[in-house]
Amino acid sequence: MSQQHTITALVQNEAGTINRLVSMFRRRGVSLASFNAGDCEQEGYSRLTLLVDGDESMLHQTLKQLVKLIDVVEVEDLAADHGIQRELALIRVDPNSSEVEHVKNLASEFEAKIPKETATSVFVEFTGNPKDIEKLIGALKPYNVAEVVRTGLVAMRTDSV
Amino acid sequence: MRSGAKIVMEALVREGIDTIFGYPGGVVLPLYDEMLNWPQVKHVLVRHEQCAAHMADGYARATNNVGVCLATSGPGATNLVTGIANAMMDSIPMVAITGNVNTWAIGKDAFQETDIQGITIPITKHNYLVTNVDDLPGVLAEAFYLANTGRKGPVLVDIPKDVFTAMTDKPFPETVTRRGYEIPGAPAQEQVDEVARLIAEANKPVIIAGQGVLASGSMDLLRELAEKAHIPVINSLLGLGSFPRNHELSLGMMGMHGEATGTLAVQDADLVMGVGIRFDDRLTGDTNTFAKNAKIVHFDLDPSEVGKTVTPVAWVIGDLKLGLEMLVPMVEPKRHDEWVAQVKGWQEAYPLVVPEGKFLSRTVLRALNEHTKGQAIVSTDVGQHQMWTAQFYKVMKPYHFISSGGLGTMGFGFPSAMGAKFAKPDSEVWCVVGDGGFQMTLQELQTAVEYGVKVNICLLNNGYLGMVRQWQELFFDNRYSSVQMGSPDYGKLADAYGVKFFRCTRVEDLDETLRQAREFDGPTLCEFVVEMEENVYPMVPAGKDNSTVIMDPDLPKQPAGATK
Ligand SMILES: Cc1ncc(C[n+]2csc(CCOP(=O)(O)OP(=O)(O)O)c2C)c(N)n1
Ligand SMILES: [Mg+2]
Numbered sequence: 001m002s003q004q005h006t007i008t009a010l011v012q013n014e015a016g017t018i019n020r021l022v023s024m025f026r027r028r029g030v031s032l033a034s035f036n037a038g039d040c041e042q043e044g045y046s047r048l049t050l051l052v053d054g055d056e057s058m059l060h061q062t063l064k065q066l067v068k069l070i071d072v073v074e075v076e077d078l079a080a081d082h083g084i085q086r087e088l089a090l091i092r093v094d095p096n097s098s099e100v101e102h103v104k105n106l107a108s109e110f111e112a113k114i115p116k117e118t119a120t121s122v123f124v125e126f127t128g129n130p131k132d133i134e135k136l137i138g139a140l141k142p143y144n145v146a147e148v149v150r151t152g153l154v155a156m157r158t159d160s161v
Numbered sequence: 162m163r164s165g166a167k168i169v170m171e172a173l174v175r176e177g178i179d180t181i182f183g184y185p186g187g188v189v190l191p192l193y194d195e196m197l198n199w200p201q202v203k204h205v206l207v208r209h210e211q212c213a214a215h216m217a218d219g220y221a222r223a224t225n226n227v228g229v230c231l232a233t234s235g236p237g238a239t240n241l242v243t244g245i246a247n248a249m250m251d252s253i254p255m256v257a258i259t260g261n262v263n264t265w266a267i268g269k270d271a272f273q274e275t276d277i278q279g280i281t282i283p284i285t286k287h288n289y290l291v292t293n294v295d296d297l298p299g300v301l302a303e304a305f306y307l308a309n310t311g312r313k314g315p316v317l318v319d320i321p322k323d324v325f326t327a328m329t330d331k332p333f334p335e336t337v338t339r340r341g342y343e344i345p346g347a348p349a350q351e352q353v354d355e356v357a358r359l360i361a362e363a364n365k366p367v368i369i370a371g372q373g374v375l376a377s378g379s380m381d382l383l384r385e386l387a388e389k390a391h392i393p394v395i396n397s398l399l400g401l402g403s404f405p406r407n408h409e410l411s412l413g414m415m416g417m418h419g420e421a422t423g424t425l426a427v428q429d430a431d432l433v434m435g436v437g438i439r440f441d442d443r444l445t446g447d448t449n450t451f452a453k454n455a456k457i458v459h460f461d462l463d464p465s466e467v468g469k470t471v472t473p474v475a476w477v478i479g480d481l482k483l484g485l486e487m488l489v490p491m492v493e494p495k496r497h498d499e500w501v502a503q504v505k506g507w508q509e510a511y512p513l514v515v516p517e518g519k520f521l522s523r524t525v526l527r528a529l530n531e532h533t534k535g536q537a538i539v540s541t542d543v544g545q546h547q548m549w550t551a552q553f554y555k556v557m558k559p560y561h562f563i564s565s566g567g568l569g570t571m572g573f574g575f576p577s578a579m580g581a582k583f584a585k586p587d588s589e590v591w592c593v594v595g596d597g598g599f600q601m602t603l604q605e606l607q608t609a610v611e612y613g614v615k616v617n618i619c620l621l622n623n624g625y626l627g628m629v630r631q632w633q634e635l636f637f638d639n640r641y642s643s644v645q646m647g648s649p650d651y652g653k654l655a656d657a658y659g660v661k662f663f664r665c666t667r668v669e670d671l672d673e674t675l676r677q678a679r680e681f682d683g684p685t686l687c688e689f690v691v692e693m694e695e696n697v698y699p700m701v702p703a704g705k706d707n708s709t710v711i712m713d714p715d716l717p718k719q720p721a722g723a724t725k
């Protein structure tokens with residue numbers, strides 16, 4: 001059965017590390033729904049959060065192939081809804097002037113921020129899990145969503161630390 | 162302080178490398194200059210960088226140690242690619258060193274710049290671009306360490322020209338450790354216990370022994386296990402040499418063109434133990450029907466191989482040698498006389514056949530086996546002759562059968578044989594090659610002559626890309642498309658290179674040709690003009706059930722249920 005898995009990995013930063021990771025996914029035909037890499041608490045290392053589509057056996061094979069890469073130090077499979085899983089979205093909405101208040105109200109309902117407003121656009125900043133982001137975008141649709149930028153998922157486990 | 166170039170040479174000496182294979186060019190000039198100060202490292206100047214990689218590969222396979230090749234930037238580096246991919250597929254320890262343009266020119270499409278690191282990411286175990294000379298000692302030490310530990314494989318180190326000339330006093334690390342990289346140790350005791358239990362239960366066990374046995378040096382343990390528990394041993398192509406072929410329990414190779422006995426035994430067995438193999442598709446055929454009556458057990462040091470193509474009921478993950486050391490004492494001595502008799506029955510009923518009255522590739526290879534008694538190092542190219550060599554050359558010693566398995570690289574046979582001879586100058590070395598593959602890398606004849614490399618080339622000239630022709634005959638209704646292959650006059654060619662030449666066209670001259678070639682002091686080219694349309698049997702068509710193995714039509718008796 002195909003489903004999404006959140007994988008986190010600690011990798012050593014070297015020339016070519018990201019290339020090598022992405023190459024492995026492409027070569028083995030595993031589709032990456034989301035890929036996020038950033039500095040972490042250890043100097044010279046990055047933490048990655050990957051969202052992978054596939055069935056159980058594909059997941060197992062992917063985890064093993066990941067661990068095998070020399071730059072990869074550790075890999076974890078976070079079951080869906082496990083730990084804290086967050087994504088940040090920036091959404092530009094271009095409402096009619098009569099609808100600006102609606103957009104602002106919606107944003108505050110979702111506890112989203114409005115870092116900037118111009119004569120034509122309301123910029124909405126929202127952090128949440130991907131489902132809530134989808135919900136917010138859906139709610140804003142009628143007011144003319146002009147542009148969406150998302151960071152991709154970041155995840156951290158909260159148990160057995 | 163010393164230069165990056167000197168550090169490279171120091172690294173080779175530290176790693177005990179006495180021979181490297183390479184080809185110079187602009188950006189590696191500082192290294193070639195430094196090399197003149199290091200007579201203890203022999204540099205073999207090849208005629209094409211692909212062959213430098215294949216020679217390093219042959220050197221590695223013959224010694225079970227790292228082979229080193231070297232090329233300049235751009236086209237030099239890209240010419241190595243086939244050889245690196247070949248080593249990757251077969252898990253061969255190799256360090257490939259390439260030069261690159263100056264660090265400040267990287268990314269500017271400088272003359273002969275190529276992103277060899279990017280290109281080789283999917284075909285190396287790991288690779289490096291070294292932009293600071295201070296990193297070089299550590300990187301080189303790590304490269305050798307990674308190449309030759311765990312699941313072995315090729316590692317590429319790309320070094321810009323100015324890094325070769327930059328100075329540092331950074332020492333080599335005493336020991337190499339890398340966070341997140343662990344060499345697999347002993348397997349878990351429970352895993353071994355479970356396998357011991359399955360062996361005790363089994364009535365019809367077989368072992369399929371692969372290259373992992375050779376890589377880990379577990380040949381004696383394999384033999385002990387087989388003899389103690391009375392288990393027939395089959396080989397994968399690359400496993401040949403891990404178990405003596407004259408042993409009463411040896412069934413030779415199985416798979417697409419393996420001997421029928423091994424292929425049928427696996428289909429009938431109740432326990433199939435894959436030892437250091439990766440259950441590749443040429444061996445398993447259709448994985449749904451593979452070993453359909455058996456419990457499958459998998460020994461491997463790479464966890465990603467377990468469950469990749471077939472689903473085992475038990476596995477032993479870890480160092481193979483340590484795993485077998487744990488297992489062998491736990492196994493109760495046992496006899497499977499009935500099962501072994503059944504297997505021997507297949508061997509008698511479905512032997513390899515060599516029809517008389519014709520001059521066949523098989524006729525030649527049978528004779529080569531008789532003359533060398535399985536004691537020579539034989540390196541094959543890819544095609545029909547490769548499969549016949551695997552069948553008819555009864556290799557008796559480890560590291561004496563060399564072949565391109567995973568990638569199936571035509572052009573590999575001759576340079577890899579030369580690499581083996583450089584590594585083992587006192588061993589008799591034969592290359593078995595087809596007329597197609599030989600024409601891919603024959604320019605190395607010059608290298609053989611210059612370095613006096615006594616390799617005997619057994620060139621089986623059937624005038625065809627035989628293996629492809631066979632598929633067109635069997636699966637494309639005899640429609641031959643671009644498989645007829647003309648050849649130069651090999652006698653003149655040999656003369657031009659100054660290589661001793663023999664041409665043999667009939668059975669009557671076979672023994673004398675082989676005898677003279679073996680005796681001759683220097684490289685020989687022996688052209689055997691063989692029957693053009695000879696097919697390799699048995700054959701399991703790609704992806705088909707191994708039980709439907711097509712037997713040699715020249716066999717009098719066909720098994721029940723076999724397709725003809
Ligand atoms: C580099 C490369 N190109 C193409 C192939 C496909 N191929 C596999 S076997 C074969 C024919 C080999 O012919 P030859 O060397 O004459 O050997 P024979 O089969 O006749 O013994 C070919 C073309 C290959 N394996 N490698
Ligand atoms: Mg041929």
